[in-house]
Amino acid sequence: MEAPSQGQFSLPKAERLSGRTAVASVFSKGKWGAAGVLRYCFLKGNGLGINRVMVSVPKKNFKRAVKRNLLRRRLRESWRRQKSLLPEGAGIDVALLYSSKELLDYRTIYDTVGVILRRLGNDE
Numbered sequence: 001m002e003a004p005s006q007g008q009f010s011l012p013k014a015e016r017l018s019g020r021t022a023v024a025s026v027f028s029k030g031k032w033g034a035a036g037v038l039r040y041c042f043l044k045g046n047g048l049g050i051n052r053v054m055v056s057v058p059k060k061n062f063k064r065a066v067k068r069n070l071l072r073r074r075l076r077e078s079w080r081r082q083k084s085l086l087p088e089g090a091g092i093d094v095a096l097l098y099s100s101k102e103l104l105d106y107r108t109i110y111d112t113v114g115v116i117l118r119r120l121g122n123d124e
């Protein structure tokens with residue numbers, strides 16, 4: 001088995017969905033779905049040729065910033081490790097929203113993000 005290249009599992013700034021207009025267009029024009037404890041909104045064809053992600057954990061469900069940050073780290077790590085499931089250069093913007101009031105373990109989140117990425121990858 002070949003060792004992964006250094007950039008294969010990275011999550012650079014260019015692959016993070018940010019900016020008021022980009023985020024607003026995903027939420028207004030995008031399609032919604034749910035898998036396990038995650039809801040997601042995606043918009044295909046961002047014109048950049050790169051897949052971008054945004055994660056959100058609502059303060060309403062987790063009052064303590066420590067827990068919100070932990071869940072955000074788990075979501076980003078799950079995306080980073082499995083982003084190769086999406087086709088290269090598809091230009092898909094994805095917003096992942098954690099919707100449970102329970103603090104789930106990394107393995108559960110990892111599997112749920114994998115389900116979402118497979119759905120988006122097969123939807124081409």
